[in-house]
Amino acid sequence: MIIRSWGARGSIAVSGPQYDKYGGDTACLEVRTKNDQIIIVDAGSGIRRLGNRLRKERRSTFTMFFTHSHWDHILGFPFFKPIYDPATRIELFGCPMTTGNMVQLLAGVMKPPHFPVPYGEIEAAVHYQGVCAESLLIDSVSISSIPLSHPNLGAGFRFDEDGRSLVFLTDNELGHHHRGGKTFEEYTNFSRGADIFIHDAEYTPADYRKTKSWGHSCYPDALRLALAAGVKRFGLYHHNQDRDDAGVDAMVADCQRLAQEAGSDLEVFGVTQDSEFTL
Ligand SMILES: [Zn+2]
């Protein structure tokens, strides 16, 4: 399994030299199975660059999932060039219970007067499956999901292939219960033993005094989950739009220090918009 992040920023895309290391694009994750099938999670602004790469590789068949329908996870969709190619086939999965009907939501993004090309004019064949299966198999990768603790609901995902696993829990607030969210223990069980664990860690404890209940975790809470679940590598994700590279570096360093104090050899890093992992 190859995993590529195409955007790690939360809420809104940013640019500028202070964001060079972690990048300014919002959420988009690519998972390639060992047989080179392509799974895409979320269509934040990062999906534009992914689309350009897939065009270059002449790839036209994809499976897509969405964690939820907030802007930073869907607004890149109209800029994903493969949707304007009649050769493109997209198997689109959505869970109406958590994300709503994804076709309607994506069509809403492109609805006049918000975008010049309406959804009805895209040329890709999109096959929508609005199912909430607890787990399903795409090629050699087994995918399971769990509801997020987040305003307006959402889903987190776990990808398992040949005993290796990735857990992707963005926009998940561990310090506050949102309607439909799960308990800390349930998120721990879901994430158990993951080789790579990517979790929302948007806030510092100082930020969190005023941002509690906004739908994102402060990093010590996400670290606590990483340690409880015994994951191997913990990637901080959904970087705040005002947090520069030095700010994210400081959070990563503090997590690493706290993990060592707890007697763990957990590896901590900040996910960038160009991170790549092979499992
Ligand atoms: Zn978000």
Ligand SMILES: [Zn+2]
């Ligand atoms: Zn969100």
